[in-house]
Amino acid sequence: MIIIMNNEKFEIVIIDDNPKEHIHDNLKIEYPNAQICTFTTAKSGADYILNDLNKKRIVFLDYKFSANEMQGLDALKAIRSKTSLLYIILMTAELINIKREELMDLISDDGISLISSDVDSEVYIGLVEKNLSFMNSRLDSVLEQWIIDHPSDRSKTFLTEGTMSYSLNDILSEIRNQTQFGKKIERKLFKLIVHMLINDK
Amino acid sequence: MISDIIIAYNDDLNEESKHFFESCADSVRQKAVESSLKYHNLDSTKLFHSEVERAISEINSNFIFSAFSHGAKSALFNHQSEEYVSVTTNNFIFGGSIVYTFACECGCDLRNHFVDLGVASFWGYKENVSICPHVEEFVTCATEGLAALLEGKTIQESLNQMKAMYDNSILSLKNSSHVLEAAFLLDNKEALTVYGADELNISIL
Numbered sequence: 273m274i275i276i277m278n279n280e281k282f283e284i285v286i287i288d289d290n291p292k293e294h295i296h297d298n299l300k301i302e303y304p305n306a307q308i309c310t311f312t313t314a315k316s317g318a319d320y321i322l323n324d325l326n327k328k329r330i331v332f333l334d335y336k337f338s339a340n341e342m343q344g345l346d347a348l349k350a351i352r353s354k355t356s357l358l359y360i361i362l363m364t365a366e367l368i369n370i371k372r373e374e375l376m377d378l379i380s381d382d383g384i385s386l387i388s389s390d391v392d393s394e395v396y397i398g399l400v401e402k403n404l405s406f407m408n409s410r411l412d413s414v415l416e417q418w419i420i421d422h423p424s425d426r427s428k429t430f431l432t433e434g435t436m437s438y439s440l441n442d443i444l445s446e447i448r449n450q451t452q453f454g455k456k457i458e459r460k461l462f463k464l465i466v467h468m469l470i471n472d473k
Numbered sequence: 474m475i476s477d478i479i480i481a482y483n484d485d486l487n488e489e490s491k492h493f494f495e496s497c498a499d500s501v502r503q504k505a506v507e508s509s510l511k512y513h514n515l516d517s518t519k520l521f522h523s524e525v526e527r528a529i530s531e532i533n534s535n536f537i538f539s540a541f542s543h544g545a546k547s548a549l550f551n552h553q554s555e556e557y558v559s560v561t562t563n564n565f566i567f568g569g570s571i572v573y574t575f576a577c578e579c580g581c582d583l584r585n586h587f588v589d590l591g592v593a594s595f596w597g598y599k600e601n602v603s604i605c606p607h608v609e610e611f612v613t614c615a616t617e618g619l620a621a622l623l624e625g626k627t628i629q630e631s632l633n634q635m636k637a638m639y640d641n642s643i644l645s646l647k648n649s650s651h652v653l654e655a656a657f658l659l660d661n662k663e664a665l666t667v668y669g670a671d672e673l674n675i676s677i678l
Contacts, residue, residue, distance in 0.1 A: 418652065429489060431657060432604045434577050435543060437489045443653075460656040467659055468647065471640070 282404070283327050286310045287317030287347065288334040288363065295332065298393040303400070313337065314347035325355050325448065326420050330403050332396070334389075335364035345374060348384070355448035356383060357416055359403035361396060365389045411458050412447055419444045475571070475675040477532045478505045478623075481515040481525065483542040485552035488517070490543075493604045496612045497541040497575060501619055508623040510537075520551035522562045529566050535593065535678045537571045539619055544576025544597075547583050560586040567592050571622065571669070571678070575615040577601045580666035587668075593678055594628055594669030602664060603657040610642035610658060618667070622675055629671035636662065 284299055289312050299308060311317035314337050321331065331351075335344040344362060351358060362384055364370065370378070378384050385399045407413045419426070419440050426440040438446070438453075446454035482498040484491050498514070505512040513528050520542065529536065540558065543550045548559035556562060560582055568591035574580075580597035587595050596618055604611050617638040621631035639662035646655035 415653075429606055430653075432490045432493075432606060434601050435489075457653070457656070460660050461652065463663075464643070464647070464652065464656040464659050467643070471644075 281305055281307075281328070282407075283307045283309060283329045284332065284400070285317060285321060285329055286332045287312075287314055287344070288332065289313065289337050289341075290334075292389070294393070295396065298397065299400070302397050314342040314344055318342070318347040318350045321351055321358065322354055325358070328407060328417075329358060330400055331358060331360045333360055333362050335362055335370070336366070352381070353449075356381075356450045357413055357448050359383050359385075359406065361385045361387060361399050361403075363387055363389045411462060412450070412454075415458065415461060416444065416447055419447075475510070475535050475537060475678050477511045477513065477534070478537040478539060479513045479515060479525075479528050479532075480505075481520060481538070481540040481542065481549075481557065483517050483520060483552050485517040488552055490604050490606060493606050493612060493615075494541040497616050500612060500616045501539055501623075504616075504620045504623045508625070510623065515557075517552050520557050521555065522557045522559070525557055526563050526566060535570045537573060537619070537622070537675070538567060539573045541575050541615070544574065544579040544583070546578045546581040547586075549574065549576055549579060549583070559583070565590055569593055569678070571675070572596065573619045573622070574598075575602065580664070584666060584668060592668070593673060594667070596665075596667050598661065598664040599666050600660070600664035602661050605654045605657060608646070608651070608654050610646060610654070611661075614639050614642050614658060614661065625674055625676060627672050627674045628667065628669040632667050635665070639665075 284303065284306050286296065286308065291310050291312065296308060296310065299306070309320065311320060317333070321329065333344050333347060337343050348360060348362065351360070360383060362378065364386070365388065378386055387395060387399070422440055428439055429437045430440045430443065431438045443457060447457060480498050480501050482494045484495045488494065502512050515524055515528060540549050548556040551557050558564070564586045567587055570592060571594040572587055572592055573596040576597070578598065578601060580599040584595045584597050618631045618635035621634040626634065639658065643655045643658050646658065
């Protein structure tokens, strides 16, 4: 199973003002097919990600940047305002200094892992493995991929419900932002799976 | 014996679901012709409660009233968001007849009022219904129960035929990778509500 995942095409984005060479090298050895992109400011990294949400990615994001720059948490919030379906590994040298309310937000988001900057490679490679596995099995991620791969024009009306109409792009946005409607769509899909299992089809 | 069917549908140019509502009406009209029923169209230019009342007043026996438009718990709406059938306007003129709707939520209060006022059969949906505008299966499923009734089948047979059509269409969409469409169609199926004695058909009404 790990061999299949390691051959999978995806992108690793490292956003760190002081990129650690060993992290890059270990990831490259473990995932030779993955594209690894490095950004040294939180803003350039966030802009790069937000410019194309359709790529399968795992992000390593540093927590602390220079005082007058965008911080890791700001970049995280900017990304989360557009999608909940991107996995982010937040690296910090000072876990103990994170404010309580910030920590609560981070812990309650299951798409975020928090690690110390100096952990062993097994730890962050284990997290990449876990997140790759999530990406391939979580209903919302699978649905996201299905929409991205859908052959029809994603800007055309796909669905009307009452007086509301939605294109596939709208639905994608609702799922990525985990809105009520986005969650409703996931429930509908889950019901379909159960229906098919019960009816043995 | 029922020999008239009213087909009410919202085909206003600005209606997002115009194509769907119109396709349902076309399908029902064709079935009515094949079954030798006289049809009465109420398109968006006539989709007002006064026109509904006028159309019904011109029919001397029981009838089928079919509707493809927006709706809510207690009413059916035209393109101007005005009620053309509702619990407070003209619900009392449908006694003894069949009401068949594809509209959001009218399987709630509107259905209950119709039942209390002696409608022979009511077909509708308890929840919001979804439409994938260019997927033919949504039209077929929305009209299948009525098509079966027009062929002379009983309420129970027509309902079974409609549910089977939903199941087959859901499977077919799923098998052709249209999983999201299949999921929305399943939701429509589960929201369907039908009232009426199992053995009734249009010949004995």
